[in-house]
Amino acid sequence: MQPESRFASSFSESGVVETEHTPSRLNRTVQEINAEVMAKPRESKLDIVSTAVVIGMTAQFVVFIFGLVTDFIPRMLETILISVFVGLCVGVIAYALMKGND
Numbered sequence: 880m881q882p883e884s885r886f887a888s889s890f891s892e893s894g895v896v897e898t899e900h901t902p903s904r905l906n907r908t909v910q911e912i913n914a915e916v917m918a919k920p921r922e923s924k925l926d927i928v929s930t931a932v933v934i935g936m937t938a939q940f941v942v943f944i945f946g947l948v949t950d951f952i953p954r955m956l957e958t959i960l961i962s963v964f965v966g967l968c969v970g971v972i973a974y975a976l977m978k979g980n981d
Contacts, residue, residue: 946961
């Protein structure tokens with residue numbers, strides 16, 4: 880046997896060994912990543928609270944602008960108090976609705 884053929888045959892054998900082990904390494908990595916993703920909770924508590932705050936503040940803003948534009952309540956203080964109350968109520972309801980799925 881010539882030296883080149885021995886070299887070529889040894890190269891092809893090592894190539895086969897590497898290709899046999901490569902998919903199992905990749906599969907283990909993908910399985911580990913899937914396990915890590917599935918172990919994490921879908922939403923953290925901070926996400927739910929911040930979303931509820933944004934919804935409440937949006938409702939507060941809408942009620943405040945509505946009170947200013949329509950002059951439904953003639954005094955500014957009552958407009959502010961009503962908008963704060965509505966914003967808090969809507970924020971608490973939004974939090975309860977989002978937390979109800981857990």
